Amino acid sequence: xxxxxxxxxxxxxxxxxxxxxxxxxxxxxxxxxxxxxxxxxxxxxxxxxxxxxxxxxxxxxxxxxxxxxxxxxxxxxxxxxxxxxxxxxxxxxxxxxxxxxxxxxxxxxxxxxx
Amino acid sequence: xxxxxxxxxxxxxxxxxxxxxxxxxxxxxxxxxxxxxxxxxxxxxxxxxxxxxxxxxxxxxxxxxxxxxxxxxxxxxxxxxxxxxxxxxxxxxxxxxxxxxxxxxxxxxxxxxxxxxxxxxxxxxxxxxxxxxxxxxxxxxxx
Numbered sequence: 001x002x003x004x005x006x007x008x009x010x011x012x013x014x015x016x017x018x019x020x021x022x023x024x025x026x027x028x029x030x031x032x033x034x035x036x037x038x039x040x041x042x043x044x045x046x047x048x049x050x051x052x053x054x055x056x057x058x059x060x061x062x063x064x065x066x067x068x069x070x071x072x073x074x075x076x077x078x079x080x081x082x083x084x085x086x087x088x089x090x091x092x093x094x095x096x097x098x099x100x101x102x103x104x105x106x107x108x109x110x111x112x113x114x
Numbered sequence: 115x116x117x118x119x120x121x122x123x124x125x126x127x128x129x130x131x132x133x134x135x136x137x138x139x140x141x142x143x144x145x146x147x148x149x150x151x152x153x154x155x156x157x158x159x160x161x162x163x164x165x166x167x168x169x170x171x172x173x174x175x176x177x178x179x180x181x182x183x184x185x186x187x188x189x190x191x192x193x194x195x196x197x198x199x200x201x202x203x204x205x206x207x208x209x210x211x212x213x214x215x216x217x218x219x220x221x222x223x224x225x226x227x228x229x230x231x232x233x234x235x236x237x238x239x240x241x242x243x244x245x246x247x248x249x250x251x252x253x254x255x256x257x
Contacts (some may be wrong), residue, residue: 066223
């Protein structure tokens with residue numbers, strides 16, 4: 001079993017999702033569940049903290065593509081923080097930095113929801 | 115109980131479940147280290163192979179879990195070649211159009227990125243239709 005863990009925290013009205021380990025086609029449904037839970041709770045402001053994520057495949061990237069519009073329609077967003085260089089390079093290869101906001105630090109991403 | 119994997123020196127056969135993707139990546143890593151590839155190159159090849167196997171599971175086997183995928187690695191002093199074969203329905207990943215991420219996300223769709231990533235990460239990607247399935251050849255040049 002690939003090692004992956006997803007959990008969430010709250011900072012004011014911003015929801016922080018921590019992803020850890022390996023995000024691939026096998027583990028991506030766990031991240032989808034986390035987004036579904038937030039949508040059920042009508043929480044649309046999300047920062048994903050990648051500080052402990054070691055690997056992402058297109059199945060993981062696809063989760064953000066599938067959910068970001070729902071968040072933006074409700075005046076929220078999915079913003080990304082604390083990515084390791086290797087993981088960021090995959091987002092970059094696909095052109096994500098044009099469509100999403102990336103921050104070095106989680107607190108800077110939270111502030112942007114201000 | 116976990117299905118037993120068949121690992122030969124440079125060949126790995128596994129059942130068509132995403133549960134095995136991490137083992138496939140480890141297999142690529144072991145072989146990449148053997149020929150002294152950099153960590154970055156190994157990471158790129160592992161991701162490309164993950165994407166290829168994910169596509170096979172989803173499209174060639176329609177998510178059936180008990181089918182076989184074989185990954186074989188051949189190396190020379192200038193190329194790292196990964197040959198991936200399956201017995202699923204014919205599926206030519208080259209026919210997948212280049213993804214439009216902006217359009218996909220407006221439509222709340224997440225797929226279609228795998229082949230594009232594979233081509234970006236590898237130097238060559240070849241597809242051969244076989245009598246009983248598909249063969250995909252991924253090549254990375256080095257040195």
